[in-house]
Amino acid sequence: MSRIRGNVLIVEDDMQCGEMILHLLVKASYGVRWAQSREQANFAMLCHDFDYLLVDYGMSGTPVKEFVATCRIHTDNIILISEGPNARNHAKRLNISHWLAKPFSPERLMEVMRGLSSGVQQGIARV
Numbered sequence: 001m002s003r004i005r006g007n008v009l010i011v012e013d014d015m016q017c018g019e020m021i022l023h024l025l026v027k028a029s030y031g032v033r034w035a036q037s038r039e040q041a042n043f044a045m046l047c048h049d050f051d052y053l054l055v056d057y058g059m060s061g062t063p064v065k066e067f068v069a070t071c072r073i074h075t076d077n078i079i080l081i082s083e084g085p086n087a088r089n090h091a092k093r094l095n096i097s098h099w100l101a102k103p104f105s106p107e108r109l110m111e112v113m114r115g116l117s118s119g120v121q122q123g124i125a126r127v
Helices: 015-027 038-047 064-074 084-093 106-122
Strands: 007-011 031-035 052-056 078-083 098-102
Touching (some): 015 031, 038 064, 064 078, 078 084
Parallel strands (some): 007 031, 007 052
16 A cells, blocks of 8 residues: 555636546545535635645635635645636736646646655755
């Protein structure tokens, strides 16, 4: 049995995207929970400890800036998921170093996770 690399909370309301992320991270030996709303995510963060958060920028509910501030109470290891070419700009405005622009490949997801994981281990953040 392989060792868990860390616990991840996916905050994503798109079923296809959420299922892809879930499948890939479980296959890569992460412990994963999936919240399909920011309200569900807030509850999950109260009940469980997460090493990493993958947060969809364009969800309804709690404003993204307020939600990210809440996320930072639990971890600084946040990956922003956003539509198209503005992903990097959205991440910069929210002071998030790691982002994925939809649509993204499974390889890109794992590349970002590896970069964030190595940054956590070494005390630095990489993109």
